[in-house]
Amino acid sequence: MPMTGYAGRILRVDLTKRTWQKEVLDPELALRFIGGRGFNAFRMFREIPGGTDPLSADNKLFFATGPLAGTLLPGARFNVSAKSPQTGIFGDSNAGGFFGPEMKFAGYDQIILEGKCSELSYLLITADGVQFKPAAHLAGMDVWQTTTEIRRELGDSRVQVACVGPAAENGVKFCGIFADLARPAARTGMGLVMASKNLKAIAVRGSKPITIADRDRFLRLLKEIDEMIFNHEQYKPRCALGTTRLLSSLNALGCLATRHYLTGRFEKANDVSGERLASTWKTKSKACFACTIPCSRFFIVKEGPYSGLRSEGPEFEGLAGFSSRVGNGDLGLALKGVDLCNRYGMDVISTSECISFAMECAEKGIISAKEADGLDLSWGNGETILTLIRKIAYREGFGDVLADGVRAAAEKIGRGSEELAMHVKGLEIFQADPRGLKGYALGLAVSSRGADHLRSEPSFEFSEDREEAIRRYGVPEAAFRLEYKGKGRLVKDFEERSALADCIEICKNTVVNMEVIYFEMAAALLKAVTGLDTEPSDVQKACERVVNLERCFNVREGLSRADDTLPRRFLEEPLGPECGPSAGSVVELRPMLEEYYEARGWDIETGIPTPAKLADLGLTWATPH
Amino acid sequence: MYDLRVVVDHIKGSCDMPMHPGDYFEVRGSRIYIPDNKYMCLWALQSLMAILPAKQRDSSDPDDWLPAARYMSCPDPNGMVIFRIDRIERTSSESGVGANGPGIKIKPELCSGCRACELACSFSRAGVFDPGVARIRVDKDEPEGHDIPIVCRQCADAPCVNACPFGALHKDKTTGAILVTYEKCKGCRKCEAACPNRAVFFHRETKKVLICDLCGGDPKCVSRCVTGAITVREPSEKEGECR
Structure with missing residues (x-):
């Protein structure tokens, strides 16, 4: 067929x-x-x-x-x-x-x-x-x-x-x-x-049609999805601000990555927020292909030294990366930083981590201005930020040290800088402070591509919906971001929800964060679109299979439980009293990890998928030796 | 009268001004608008001057070449900056084109560029998702952030109808939509050249004309557009009120 x-x-x-x-x-x-x-x-x-x-x-x-x-x-x-x-x-x-x-x-x-x-x-x-x-x-x-x-x-x-x-x-x-x-x-x-x-x-360049097995059924399901989206409490804020709304909301919660995670509150957050951008330089809403939630934006900078700068974007990660993370309160400068990364072709999370890492190293006296090509590495120095982006892109001077990523840079610099390198498995951490989002923290530690929030995106922990948390994950704490109980099961579920979004290739905001498409709806859509006979349990299992196979790839490369960790700061240094609701928080990683391995059916000592789990998923051929 | 957007389409030579593809200015009425922090080469402008008022005016004469002529070169033989003149909107409805009929209304400044309209069109008319057979398309200028839905605007004098040598097109009296008699269409593309909105398309395989027929009164592109960039113009609404 x-x-x-x-x-x-x-x-x-x-x-x-x-x-x-x-x-x-x-x-x-x-x-x-x-x-x-x-x-x-x-x-x-x-x-x-x-x-x-x-x-x-x-x-x-x-x-x-x-x-x-x-x-x-x-x-x-x-x-x-x-x-x-x-x-x-x-x-x-x-x-x-x-x-x-x-x-x-x-x-x-x-x-x-x-x-x-x-x-x-x-x-x-x-x-x-x-x-x-x-x-x-x-x-x-x-x-x-x-x-x-x-x-x-x-x-x-x-x-x-x-x-x-x-x-x-x-x-x-x-x-x-x-x-x-x-x-x-x-x-x-x-x-x-x-x-x-x-x-x-x-x-x-395409020239072929995409055909649908059952067009009427597809249109009925689409209507259902449309209604779920349009009636969703997040619909309007997402249309207005997209992910940039996170800058002010995480700041209010006291867990916005600020000055390289030295604090979770940025005093100039209002100057660089998504709301500020939307009310000043945003010219219109933009969207990805066929999207009903135009959450992106086009902007034109209208004043200051970057006047005339125009682009689609930025998302939260770029906006916070070149504002709070590096201690910069100038919106135009942050937009310029994102734009330079886009033009040179670099990841805004990794680039902003490298720069903020260097700034903290300088503050702690680990590196001197001389080592950094004479740059003034004080927080928020605009010229330094833009110069370093260029130096990294062209591997000039100190930029060459940073261009291999923060893990390699810290190995080169040494002198205790290693524990300031904010990465997991060599990939730099995003713009929220993991201490204020325990489920996300666990997700960063276990993700198959290194520190990454998009592998799990367990946004349910913001919901504060006790009953739903008990129903889904057995404990009410799973619905509260600062609690650690239930987060192993939460992250397992959300890793599979995220894998679903990445496999059907539909936006994670809709599928995962807004919870519009879960396994039941996915199976119905796949049946209507592809004609393949698939049940919700098959879809869930396929997503679990993907997570397990990626883990097996990494085990084959020598990784194990010891690599599922976070930088020391998040495990030991509590967020300061200025961080409001997140003050005093650290990540209780160990109990979350063990709950996670158990939920996954992986060996608790090694973090490696068990032969029984792999056999259950039809992945016996991927069993680590 | 039309308003115009004059865009640097491409550069064949080497412009040391420099102009860049995507640079543009607009002509609204008798005013030239150059965007913030952009500039326009004086020499290129002087070579364009004569045609701009001509492109602004209406013409229903099928032998008039002006509606179809869109590309102008700067006069520098080494520069060869090629400008494209797009008619962006009608400034007044006095000339009667589409003045009182129903039809599609476009607000490009609201368009998110998502192209759902293209899919809705192809799915409704061809039963597949295929922008290549849609009767609407979104022209995008990514560096400048322009997204312009291009679709038939049901001109009252319908230059496409007048241009067709085979009588394959006619205007529906009630809906105002341009309808096609497919047996008569030879794919000669004269209608494409005549269309001031560049809103006539051709089927990839059959080579015959594809033109919006308003889905018989319930345009699917309109119902799929969440931003309000594509809406239905009520019969009483003057087209000049679009902007």
């Missing part, structure tokens, strides 16, 4: 031999791994042997989108995965915008890139296959220039371009792959993998 919903083909490109082939999507794979991140996890485990050098031609780069992307479901996305040169483990990043659906309209659920181009190139991918294009003229161009130039030379403004900027070409470890100018798959250095393959960009 031909599958609907899916594009039905996987494109495998050999960059060394300049050849490509189309493989038929196996329906069994579709049932077991759904799509997107699930497809990538399967290929990653199967095709990248343990110990592979992430920057060698043996590493592979996987792009995948999901069965529900490209339909009218709100907010289509795509995942990019490879072994990470930044962390040395499972690398993966997800982005919205328009690239994912275009890839599907071109006829591919997944694109696999193997080998390495002999010279700097870009690919044009259409329904007809792959064209290898020379890209010497694009060398050194930033993300905006590259995207604009490729569209111009192909004479098609509707071509979707995913590209890397100069930072990736210069070997910066935390480089992303950027689509739609400012929508990056930014985390874990996927841009550097692409650059290491001498690949500047992938341009896709």
